[in-house]
Amino acid sequence: MKFKDFKVGMVISHPPIEVDEAEMLAFAKAYDPQWFHVDPERARKGRWGGLIASGWMTCGLAMRMAAQAALEGSESFGSPGLERLRWMAPVRPGDWLRLEATVDALRVSASRDDLGIMRWTWRVYNQDDVQVFEGEATNLFELEVD
Template sequence: MRFAEFHPGQVIEAGPYVLSEEELVRFAKDYDPQWFHTDAEAAAGSAFGGLIASGWHTCAIAMRLVVAAALEGSESFASPGIERVRWPSPVRPGDALRLVADVIEVRRSGKRPTLGILLWRWRLFNQRDQMVLDAEVTSLFRLEAAAN
Protein backbone atom coordinates (compact mmCIF):
# COMPACT_ATOMS: atom_id res chain seq x y z
CA MET A 1 0.00 0.00 0.00
CA ARG A 2 1.13 3.51 -0.64
CA PHE A 3 1.21 6.02 2.23
CA ALA A 4 -1.72 7.93 0.70
CA GLU A 5 -3.89 4.81 1.01
CA PHE A 6 -3.70 4.69 4.82
CA HIS A 7 -6.33 6.52 6.88
CA PRO A 8 -7.30 6.66 10.57
CA GLY A 9 -9.83 3.99 11.50
CA GLN A 10 -8.68 1.67 8.74
CA VAL A 11 -8.34 -2.01 9.66
CA ILE A 12 -5.90 -4.24 7.78
CA GLU A 13 -6.03 -8.00 8.24
CA ALA A 14 -3.68 -10.76 7.17
CA GLY A 15 -2.94 -14.39 7.81
CA PRO A 16 -3.15 -16.97 8.99
CA TYR A 17 0.46 -17.87 9.58
CA VAL A 18 0.86 -21.37 11.02
CA LEU A 19 3.85 -21.76 13.32
CA SER A 20 5.48 -25.19 13.30
CA GLU A 21 7.30 -26.62 16.30
CA GLU A 22 10.46 -26.89 14.19
CA GLU A 23 10.40 -23.17 13.33
CA LEU A 24 9.58 -22.19 16.93
CA VAL A 25 12.54 -24.14 18.31
CA ARG A 26 14.93 -23.04 15.53
CA PHE A 27 14.18 -19.34 16.12
CA ALA A 28 14.53 -19.76 19.88
CA LYS A 29 17.85 -21.60 19.61
CA ASP A 30 19.19 -18.79 17.43
CA TYR A 31 17.75 -15.75 19.23
CA ASP A 32 16.08 -16.57 22.57
CA PRO A 33 17.53 -19.86 23.83
CA GLN A 34 15.53 -20.18 27.01
CA TRP A 35 14.54 -23.74 27.94
CA PHE A 36 10.76 -23.17 27.69
CA HIS A 37 11.29 -22.23 24.02
CA THR A 38 13.81 -24.96 23.12
CA ASP A 39 13.31 -28.06 25.31
CA ALA A 40 9.93 -29.73 24.74
CA GLU A 41 10.41 -32.22 27.57
CA ALA A 42 11.33 -29.60 30.18
CA ALA A 43 8.62 -27.23 28.89
CA ALA A 44 5.97 -29.97 29.30
CA GLY A 45 6.51 -29.79 33.05
CA SER A 46 6.40 -25.98 33.17
CA ALA A 47 3.54 -23.66 34.05
CA PHE A 48 2.91 -23.41 30.29
CA GLY A 49 2.50 -27.18 29.87
CA GLY A 50 4.59 -27.22 26.69
CA LEU A 51 6.75 -25.21 24.35
CA ILE A 52 5.89 -21.58 23.77
CA ALA A 53 7.29 -19.22 21.15
CA SER A 54 9.60 -16.37 22.01
CA GLY A 55 7.77 -13.06 22.15
CA TRP A 56 10.37 -11.74 19.72
CA HIS A 57 9.44 -14.50 17.28
CA THR A 58 5.80 -13.44 17.65
CA CYS A 59 6.83 -9.88 16.75
CA ALA A 60 8.76 -11.15 13.72
CA ILE A 61 5.70 -13.05 12.49
CA ALA A 62 3.60 -9.89 12.88
CA MET A 63 6.20 -7.96 10.87
CA ARG A 64 6.08 -10.57 8.10
CA LEU A 65 2.29 -10.33 7.93
CA VAL A 66 2.36 -6.51 7.99
CA VAL A 67 4.84 -6.41 5.11
CA ALA A 68 2.78 -8.84 3.05
CA ALA A 69 -0.50 -7.03 3.74
CA ALA A 70 0.53 -3.38 3.67
CA LEU A 71 4.19 -2.39 3.43
CA GLU A 72 5.51 -4.32 0.44
CA GLY A 73 5.84 -1.90 -2.46
CA SER A 74 5.18 1.12 -0.24
CA GLU A 75 7.42 4.07 0.55
CA SER A 76 8.10 2.62 4.03
CA PHE A 77 11.78 2.76 4.93
CA ALA A 78 12.16 2.60 8.72
CA SER A 79 10.58 2.70 12.15
CA PRO A 80 11.69 4.76 15.13
CA GLY A 81 10.33 2.02 17.37
CA ILE A 82 7.49 0.40 19.21
CA GLU A 83 5.75 2.42 21.89
CA ARG A 84 4.58 -0.69 23.72
CA VAL A 85 4.50 -4.41 23.18
CA ARG A 86 2.58 -7.04 25.14
CA TRP A 87 2.22 -10.79 24.84
CA PRO A 88 -1.06 -11.50 26.68
CA SER A 89 -1.19 -15.21 25.74
CA PRO A 90 1.56 -17.60 24.69
CA VAL A 91 2.02 -18.81 21.13
CA ARG A 92 2.29 -22.57 20.81
CA PRO A 93 3.42 -24.93 18.04
CA GLY A 94 0.68 -25.32 15.44
CA ASP A 95 -1.01 -22.00 16.23
CA ALA A 96 -2.51 -20.21 13.22
CA LEU A 97 -1.84 -16.50 13.76
CA ARG A 98 -3.98 -13.76 12.26
CA LEU A 99 -3.02 -10.08 12.13
CA VAL A 100 -5.40 -7.19 12.77
CA ALA A 101 -3.71 -3.81 12.27
CA ASP A 102 -5.65 -0.68 13.22
CA VAL A 103 -4.48 2.63 11.74
CA ILE A 104 -4.49 5.28 14.47
CA GLU A 105 -2.82 8.30 12.88
CA VAL A 106 -1.47 9.25 9.44
CA ARG A 107 0.39 12.52 8.97
CA ARG A 108 3.25 14.29 7.28
CA SER A 109 6.01 15.54 9.52
CA GLY A 110 5.73 19.27 10.25
CA LYS A 111 9.51 19.66 10.11
CA ARG A 112 10.20 17.31 7.19
CA PRO A 113 7.32 17.35 4.66
CA THR A 114 8.89 14.46 2.75
CA LEU A 115 8.45 12.23 5.82
CA GLY A 116 5.18 10.37 6.33
CA ILE A 117 4.38 9.06 9.81
CA LEU A 118 1.98 6.19 10.42
CA LEU A 119 0.94 5.17 13.93
CA TRP A 120 -0.84 1.84 14.12
CA ARG A 121 -1.74 -0.92 16.52
CA TRP A 122 -0.78 -4.46 15.59
CA ARG A 123 -2.60 -7.36 17.19
CA LEU A 124 -2.11 -11.06 16.55
CA PHE A 125 -4.76 -13.62 17.40
CA ASN A 126 -4.51 -17.39 17.41
CA GLN A 127 -7.10 -19.79 16.01
CA ARG A 128 -9.03 -19.58 19.33
CA ASP A 129 -9.24 -15.76 18.98
CA GLN A 130 -6.89 -15.29 21.93
CA MET A 131 -4.73 -12.19 21.54
CA VAL A 132 -1.06 -13.18 21.53
CA LEU A 133 0.49 -9.82 20.57
CA ASP A 134 -0.54 -6.23 21.15
CA ALA A 135 1.85 -3.52 19.95
CA GLU A 136 1.70 0.15 19.02
CA VAL A 137 4.10 0.79 16.16
CA THR A 138 5.28 3.86 14.25
CA SER A 139 6.32 3.45 10.61
CA LEU A 140 8.10 6.05 8.50
CA PHE A 141 7.56 6.66 4.80
CA ARG A 142 9.74 8.58 2.33
CA LEU A 143 7.43 10.87 0.34
CA GLU A 144 7.74 13.38 -2.43
CA ALA A 145 7.75 17.05 -1.44
CA ALA A 146 4.29 18.41 -0.75
CA ALA A 147 2.86 20.68 -3.43
CA ASN A 148 2.87 24.37 -2.43
Protein backbone atom coordinates in the same frame (compact mmCIF):
# COMPACT_ATOMS: atom_id res chain seq x y z
CA MET B 1 -0.15 0.28 -0.08
CA LYS B 2 1.00 3.84 -0.53
CA PHE B 3 1.01 6.36 2.33
CA LYS B 4 -1.88 8.24 0.68
CA ASP B 5 -4.00 5.04 0.77
CA PHE B 6 -3.92 4.67 4.55
CA LYS B 7 -6.79 6.23 6.51
CA VAL B 8 -7.13 6.73 10.26
CA GLY B 9 -9.34 3.99 11.68
CA MET B 10 -8.85 1.54 8.83
CA VAL B 11 -8.13 -2.06 9.81
CA ILE B 12 -5.59 -3.99 7.76
CA SER B 13 -5.77 -7.78 8.06
CA HIS B 14 -3.48 -10.65 7.18
CA PRO B 15 -4.85 -14.19 6.89
CA PRO B 16 -3.69 -16.84 9.38
CA ILE B 17 -0.20 -18.29 9.20
CA GLU B 18 0.87 -21.48 10.96
CA VAL B 19 3.50 -21.47 13.69
CA ASP B 20 5.96 -24.18 12.64
CA GLU B 21 7.60 -26.07 15.52
CA ALA B 22 10.94 -26.49 13.75
CA GLU B 23 11.10 -22.74 13.00
CA MET B 24 10.02 -21.97 16.55
CA LEU B 25 12.80 -24.13 18.01
CA ALA B 26 15.42 -22.78 15.62
CA PHE B 27 14.50 -19.19 16.45
CA ALA B 28 14.56 -19.84 20.19
CA LYS B 29 17.88 -21.70 20.06
CA ALA B 30 19.44 -18.80 18.16
CA TYR B 31 17.86 -15.82 19.94
CA ASP B 32 15.94 -16.75 23.11
CA PRO B 33 17.31 -20.05 24.48
CA GLN B 34 15.17 -20.27 27.59
CA TRP B 35 14.14 -23.81 28.53
CA PHE B 36 10.40 -23.28 27.93
CA HIS B 37 11.24 -22.36 24.32
CA VAL B 38 13.86 -25.03 23.55
CA ASP B 39 13.43 -28.08 25.83
CA PRO B 40 10.22 -29.98 24.95
CA GLU B 41 10.45 -32.45 27.85
CA ARG B 42 11.12 -29.87 30.54
CA ALA B 43 8.55 -27.52 29.02
CA ARG B 44 5.90 -30.25 29.15
CA LYS B 45 6.39 -30.41 32.94
CA GLY B 46 6.53 -26.63 33.35
CA ARG B 47 3.99 -23.89 33.98
CA TRP B 48 2.93 -23.71 30.31
CA GLY B 49 2.38 -27.46 29.82
CA GLY B 50 4.53 -27.56 26.68
CA LEU B 51 6.74 -25.51 24.42
CA ILE B 52 5.81 -21.90 23.79
CA ALA B 53 7.22 -19.56 21.16
CA SER B 54 9.53 -16.74 22.09
CA GLY B 55 7.63 -13.48 22.26
CA TRP B 56 10.30 -12.07 19.97
CA MET B 57 9.38 -14.65 17.34
CA THR B 58 5.72 -13.63 17.71
CA CYS B 59 6.78 -10.03 17.19
CA GLY B 60 8.72 -11.09 14.08
CA LEU B 61 5.71 -12.95 12.71
CA ALA B 62 3.59 -9.83 13.29
CA MET B 63 6.16 -7.80 11.37
CA ARG B 64 6.10 -10.26 8.49
CA MET B 65 2.29 -10.08 8.32
CA ALA B 66 2.29 -6.26 8.54
CA ALA B 67 4.87 -6.04 5.74
CA GLN B 68 2.94 -8.44 3.52
CA ALA B 69 -0.46 -6.88 4.21
CA ALA B 70 0.46 -3.20 3.99
CA LEU B 71 4.09 -2.22 3.56
CA GLU B 72 5.18 -4.14 0.45
CA GLY B 73 5.19 -1.70 -2.45
CA SER B 74 4.87 1.32 -0.16
CA GLU B 75 7.29 4.19 0.42
CA SER B 76 8.03 2.89 3.94
CA PHE B 77 11.74 2.99 4.69
CA GLY B 78 11.92 2.16 8.38
CA SER B 79 10.60 2.60 11.87
CA PRO B 80 11.80 4.36 15.00
CA GLY B 81 10.32 1.51 17.05
CA LEU B 82 7.44 -0.13 18.84
CA GLU B 83 5.62 0.98 21.97
CA ARG B 84 3.32 -0.87 24.37
CA LEU B 85 4.69 -4.25 23.33
CA ARG B 86 2.62 -6.97 25.07
CA TRP B 87 2.50 -10.75 24.89
CA MET B 88 -0.89 -11.72 26.30
CA ALA B 89 -1.09 -15.48 25.80
CA PRO B 90 1.39 -18.19 24.86
CA VAL B 91 1.89 -19.16 21.23
CA ARG B 92 2.38 -22.86 20.62
CA PRO B 93 3.55 -25.03 17.74
CA GLY B 94 0.71 -25.55 15.28
CA ASP B 95 -1.13 -22.36 16.27
CA TRP B 96 -2.55 -20.27 13.45
CA LEU B 97 -1.93 -16.53 13.90
CA ARG B 98 -3.61 -13.66 12.11
CA LEU B 99 -2.99 -9.92 12.19
CA GLU B 100 -5.43 -7.07 12.56
CA ALA B 101 -3.67 -3.70 12.40
CA THR B 102 -5.53 -0.45 13.05
CA VAL B 103 -4.21 2.84 11.70
CA ASP B 104 -4.23 5.21 14.68
CA ALA B 105 -2.61 8.36 13.28
CA LEU B 106 -1.18 9.74 10.04
CA ARG B 107 0.76 12.94 9.55
CA VAL B 108 3.39 14.65 7.49
CA SER B 109 6.42 15.70 9.51
CA ALA B 110 6.33 19.33 10.67
CA SER B 111 10.02 19.72 9.83
CA ARG B 112 10.22 17.67 6.60
CA ASP B 113 7.42 17.71 4.04
CA ASP B 114 8.89 14.62 2.38
CA LEU B 115 8.38 12.45 5.49
CA GLY B 116 5.10 10.70 6.28
CA ILE B 117 4.54 9.17 9.71
CA MET B 118 2.02 6.45 10.50
CA ARG B 119 1.25 5.09 13.97
CA TRP B 120 -0.71 1.84 14.00
CA THR B 121 -1.60 -0.85 16.50
CA TRP B 122 -0.91 -4.46 15.63
CA ARG B 123 -3.06 -7.14 17.26
CA VAL B 124 -2.35 -10.81 16.68
CA TYR B 125 -4.93 -13.51 17.41
CA ASN B 126 -4.69 -17.29 17.40
CA GLN B 127 -7.10 -19.79 15.86
CA ASP B 128 -9.36 -19.53 18.94
CA ASP B 129 -9.56 -15.72 18.59
CA VAL B 130 -7.42 -15.30 21.71
CA GLN B 131 -5.26 -12.20 21.44
CA VAL B 132 -1.62 -13.22 21.85
CA PHE B 133 0.23 -10.01 20.96
CA GLU B 134 -0.22 -6.26 20.78
CA GLY B 135 2.19 -3.53 19.82
CA GLU B 136 2.01 0.04 18.67
CA ALA B 137 4.31 0.62 15.71
CA THR B 138 5.43 3.75 13.95
CA ASN B 139 6.46 3.64 10.31
CA LEU B 140 8.21 6.28 8.25
CA PHE B 141 7.40 6.93 4.59
CA GLU B 142 9.39 8.80 1.99
CA LEU B 143 6.97 11.13 0.23
CA GLU B 144 7.30 12.86 -3.11
CA VAL B 145 7.14 16.61 -2.86
CA ASP B 146 5.43 18.49 -5.70
